[in-house]
Amino acid sequence: xxxxxxxxxxxxxCKRRGxxxxxxxxxxxxxxxxxxxPLGVELKRNVKEHWWRAMVHARDxxxxxxxxxxxxPRVWEASGHVSGFTDPLVDCRHCKxxxxxDDPRIKGTPGQPxxxxxxxxxxxxxxEPRMFNLMFKTFMGPVEEQAAVVYLRPETAQGIYxxxxxxxxxxxxxxxxxxxxxxKAFRNEITPGNFIFRTRExxxxxxxxxxxxxxxxxxxxxxxxxxxxWHHSLGLTPSRLQWHEHGPDxxxxxxxxAYDIQYQFPFGWQEIEGIxxxxxxxxxxxxxxxxxKLEYFxxxxxxxxxxxxxxxxxxxxxxxxTLLVDGYREEQVDGETRVVLGVHPALAPIKAGxxxxxxxxxxxxxxxxxxxxxxxxxxxxxxxxGAIGRRYRRMxxxxxxxxxxxxxxxxxNQTVTIRHRDSxxxxxxxxxxxxxxxxxxxxxxxxxxTSGK
Amino acid sequence: xxxxxxxxxxxxxCKRRGxxxxxxxxxxxxxxxxxxxPLGVELKRNVKEHWWRAMVHARDxxxxxxxxxxxxPRVWEASGHVSGFTDPLVDCRHCKxxxxxDDPRIKGTPGQPxxxxxxxxxxxxxxEPRMFNLMFKTFMGPVEEQAAVVYLRPETAQGIYxxxxxxxxxxxxxxxxxxxxxxKAFRNEITPGNFIFRTRExxxxxxxxxxxxxxxxxxxxxxxxxxxxWHHSLGLTPSRLQWHEHGPDxxxxxxxxAYDIQYQFPFGWQEIEGIxxxxxxxxxxxxxxxxxKLEYFxxxxxxxxxxxxxxxxxxxxxxxxTLLVDGYREEQVDGETRVVLGVHPALAPIKAGxxxxxxxxxxxxxxxxxxxxxxxxxxxxxxxxGAIGRRYRRMxxxxxxxxxxxxxxxxxNQTVTIRHRDSxxxxxxxxxxxxxxxxxxxxxxxxxxTSGK
Numbered sequence: 051x052x053x054x055x056x057x058x059x060x061x062x063x064c065k066r067r068g069x070x071x072x073x074x075x076x077x078x079x080x081x082x083x084x085x086x087x088p089l090g091v092e093l094k095r096n097v098k099e100h101w102w103r104a105m106v107h108a109r110d111x112x113x114x115x116x117x118x119x120x121x122x123p124r125v126w127e128a129s130g131h132v133s134g135f136t137d138p139l140v141d142c143r144h145c146k147x148x149x150x151x152d153d154p155r156i157k158g159t160p161g162q163p164x165x166x167x168x169x170x171x172x173x174x175x176x177x178e179p180r181m182f183n184l185m186f187k188t189f190m191g192p193v194e195e196q197a198a199v200v201y202l203r204p205e206t207a208q209g210i211y212x213x214x215x216x217x218x219x220x221x222x223x224x225x226x227x228x229x230x231x232x233x234k235a236f237r238n239e240i241t242p243g244n245f246i247f248r249t250r251e252x253x254x255x256x257x258x259x260x261x262x263x264x265x266x267x268x269x270x271x272x273x274x275x276x277x278x279x280w281h282h283s284l285g286l287t288p289s290r291l292q293w294h295e296h297g298p299d300x301x302x303x304x305x306x307x308a309y310d311i312q313y314q315f316p317f318g319w320q321e322i323e324g325i326x327x328x329x330x331x332x333x334x335x336x337x338x339x340x341x342x343k344l345e346y347f348x349x350x351x352x353x354x355x356x357x358x359x360x361x362x363x364x365x366x367x368x369x370x371x372t373l374l375v376d377g378y379r380e381e382q383v384d385g386e387t388r389v390v391l392g393v394h395p396a397l398a399p400i401k402a403g404x405x406x407x408x409x410x411x412x413x414x415x416x417x418x419x420x421x422x423x424x425x426x427x428x429x430x431x432x433x434x435x436g437a438i439g440r441r442y443r444r445m446x447x448x449x450x451x452x453x454x455x456x457x458x459x460x461x462x463n464q465t466v467t468i469r470h471r472d473s474x475x476x477x478x479x480x481x482x483x484x485x486x487x488x489x490x491x492x493x494x495x496x497x498x499x500t501s502g503k
Numbered sequence: 504x505x506x507x508x509x510x511x512x513x514x515x516x517c518k519r520r521g522x523x524x525x526x527x528x529x530x531x532x533x534x535x536x537x538x539x540x541p542l543g544v545e546l547k548r549n550v551k552e553h554w555w556r557a558m559v560h561a562r563d564x565x566x567x568x569x570x571x572x573x574x575x576p577r578v579w580e581a582s583g584h585v586s587g588f589t590d591p592l593v594d595c596r597h598c599k600x601x602x603x604x605d606d607p608r609i610k611g612t613p614g615q616p617x618x619x620x621x622x623x624x625x626x627x628x629x630x631e632p633r634m635f636n637l638m639f640k641t642f643m644g645p646v647e648e649q650a651a652v653v654y655l656r657p658e659t660a661q662g663i664y665x666x667x668x669x670x671x672x673x674x675x676x677x678x679x680x681x682x683x684x685x686x687k688a689f690r691n692e693i694t695p696g697n698f699i700f701r702t703r704e705x706x707x708x709x710x711x712x713x714x715x716x717x718x719x720x721x722x723x724x725x726x727x728x729x730x731x732x733w734h735h736s737l738g739l740t741p742s743r744l745q746w747h748e749h750g751p752d753x754x755x756x757x758x759x760x761a762y763d764i765q766y767q768f769p770f771g772w773q774e775i776e777g778i779x780x781x782x783x784x785x786x787x788x789x790x791x792x793x794x795x796k797l798e799y800f801x802x803x804x805x806x807x808x809x810x811x812x813x814x815x816x817x818x819x820x821x822x823x824x825t826l827l828v829d830g831y832r833e834e835q836v837d838g839e840t841r842v843v844l845g846v847h848p849a850l851a852p853i854k855a856g857x858x859x860x861x862x863x864x865x866x867x868x869x870x871x872x873x874x875x876x877x878x879x880x881x882x883x884x885x886x887x888x889g890a891i892g893r894r895y896r897r898m899x900x901x902x903x904x905x906x907x908x909x910x911x912x913x914x915x916n917q918t919v920t921i922r923h924r925d926s927x928x929x930x931x932x933x934x935x936x937x938x939x940x941x942x943x944x945x946x947x948x949x950x951x952x953t954s955g956k
Contacts, residue, residue, distance in 0.1 A: 073573070073575070074578055075666075075669065076665050076789065076793040076797075077577045077793050080575045084571065086570075088568065091569040108878075113540075114544040115541065116538065116547065119704055120526070120689075120703065121526060121527050122526070148645055190639075192691065200533070202655075209538060213524055213538055217541060221540075339530075
């Protein structure tokens with residue numbers, strides 16, 4: 051399947067089954083902004099929950115945080131975003147359109163007489179590149195003036211840095227320790243795109259780990275390993291995950307080392323998470339700009355130091371997209387195309403479909419009872435409309451790992467058919483055992499693809 | 504205790520124990536913006552999870568949604584927010600300060616010669632009231648011009664209305680059905696305040712229920728009852744919850760009826776949730792402004808209609824504050840003041856503290872093992888520092904319902920002391936039974952204050 055065809059099919063599936071809708075679609079949409087529908091919100095919730103459990107609940111040395119999107123404007127001076135978070139843009143003086151200076155459609159060098167506008171075709175009308183800041187700005191309070199400018203955070207990390215002392219003191223943690231956060235961030239991207247991959251509003255899952263200087267190298271390696279393991283635990287195809295080391299030209303000026311975890315999307319290998327050794331840049335800058343001492347006193351070593359930071363920064367939307375892309379399959383079954391979303395049962399929005407084979411002979415009553423029993427434990431979907439094959443197909447597209455059918459035999463011996471999404475294998479299971487069978491499958495090792503395999 | 508004193512103490516507790524910090528505190532803070540610390544993020548997560556379970560997972564007729572904060576600007580024309588979401592403000596021509604026109608500090612009538620500026624005291628310098636919109640505006644794309652203006656949503660509800668058809672079609676629901684959403688909203692309030700009660704950035708838990716015209720009255724009554732029950736299920740003091748019916752002067756022009764659920768805060772009875780019968784205003788406006796038919800075809804009745812909407816709109820930050828205020832207690836115990844945060848065990852950020860009585864005789868090893876066992880099931884906190892009484896006090900302030908102490912007897916007969924937060928009662932329980940005892944308490948009826956009591 052051609053790569054753009056796959057993305058088109060995925061976008062179509064996402065709308066059809068209620069994973070992702072275009073924002074404000076009835077008004078023609080808002081560029082590169084997307085809304086999560088009933089299945090998408092559950093899938094993304096499961097991704098975030100999986101991350102929070104691994105990063106906060108399962109560990110003794112990481113605390114959670116939820117800092118606001120709006121922050122004091124000085125934060126962005128300290129972080130370097132006011133001066134440095136910019137893209138070079140050029141204008142066409144003739145048609146008034148604006149482009150990134152590195153737009154591949156521009157012929158020639160912007161600012162030169164031979165440069166040609168990609169929209170109106172005029173020559174020599176493109177300006178020299180000028181820098182534009184990627185932060186969304188707004189005004190707090192009723193007056194629109196410079197003093198009232200605040201920005202929508204372009205990353206959640208700064209909310210962690212400025213709260214580091216408060217978290218340290220209230221949680222009674224000791225270095226090394228981490229602070230984890232999930233939240234929205236905003237970037238006024240000039241060229242967003244690829245569905246929910248690069249959007250202007252997005253959600254990050256970031257963890258900042260504060261360590262003693264000199265130990266940053268080993269912690270960096272440890273976090274690289276742990277984070278790659280986490281992506282494998284989602285059941286992603288191992289060969290579609292790889293490391294990308296930032297070369298000297300890519301490395302941010304404050305970073306000692308940086309690796310991206312990339313996934314092989316239809317549009318190429320792209321970053322889904324970054325692991326960065328940021329040294330003492332962040333706390334150093336905030337100490338300088340705020341005038342507040344941010345040093346840590348190490349009682350054991352009887353010394354003061356500014357902790358170094360190892361960051362793990364993943365995109366919740368990107369991981370969600372990864373699951374959709376990785377799980378999407380088309381198969382030929384009995385001369386028809388079966389579309390399957392093969393996501394890990396623990397992440398699937400709906401765990402089980404429950405069907406009465408026909409709407410009579412007591413089957414709806416038994417199926418309804420089973421549905422309500424199971425719904426206490428996990429999200430289920432009841433469906434009694436259409437042929438059983440069509441009901442299977444709808445659940446396949448929703449990524450539902452199990453379908454349970456109540457039929458004539460159920461009324462006799464209290465068993466139902468459990469049908470497995472990926473293999474389409476069917477087996478009979480006692481009604482009272484269905485819940486535990488599904489729970490066991492959700493925790494089963496066979497879904498946990500580990501990096502060793 | 505004086506009411507302002509209680510709020511001051513609560514704000515202090517919230518900082519000390521890591522529930523809520525002032526945003527960007529090291530930079531002097533950002534007005535009325537707050538960050539949730541390690542305990543606060545768990546408390547608020549539990550509130551949101553409790554709501555999502557009740558409103559989405561436990562019901563067959565409500566679908567979840569997560570629409571973006573940024574929406575098409577026409578949405579806010581249709582909703583009436585561009586023209587109507589305004590506050591009247593006056594300026595002092597002398598000192599340049601700006602006030603709400605109804606600021607009680609203003610003497611006289613703004614615009615009149617006798618009106619006196621509350622800041623500089625000048626007379627006759629206050630302008631006539633002028634309207635200012637409460638929506639935060641920003642610019643999408645690199646150009647700051649009118650065409651690029653987008654707003655930060657001032658409510659999540661509109662994201663539900665514009666997605667109503669997409670959700671209906673993809674979920675195969677039938678009217679009556681609802682769409683539920685949790686998400687951030689922003690209002691450029693002139694007078695925010697009362698800690699996390701009225702903030703410029705806040706999180707809403709909204710559900711819009713789409714019903715057949717003529718049935719809106721009965722659904723409105725049903726949702727009033729269900730939502731009040733939900734607040735009771737949080738374990739709040741029943742006498743501190745009341746209904747407030749919107750009189751003709753308060754009722755929004757589009758609303759047929761509106762009731763607030765109010766909580767008795769130290770600063771007065773205030774709204775924590777609104778239940779509104781919105782009629783067909785919302786879908787009617789979006790149908791008009793988008794030009795898209797938003798009617799529903801009712802197969803059973805063979806008729807087309809524009810669904811009416813019953814809205815339930817709660818504030819996640821407000822409910823969290825309610826829990827903090829309702830739970831805060833000071834008690835005299837053995838001549839010392841004990842501060843307790845009496846929140847429902849199911850909502851408490853930490854479920855159990857685990858302590859070795861002393862750091863020797865094998866107790867730390869046993870306590871560590873118990874801690875790690877329990878941590879598989881729910882958040883726990885290990886503490887081996889200071890006298891046992893001090894450790895209890897720290898957990899009391901964190902709202903932790905149970906403390907488990909490993910002592911000399913544990914090494915002999917495998918039992919630990921379980922100490923209950925509210926009664927301070929202690930009992931011995933077998934180590935292997937601790938997990939189920941706590942789980943049973945979290946689900947116990949005695950915490951579920953129902954409206955009938």
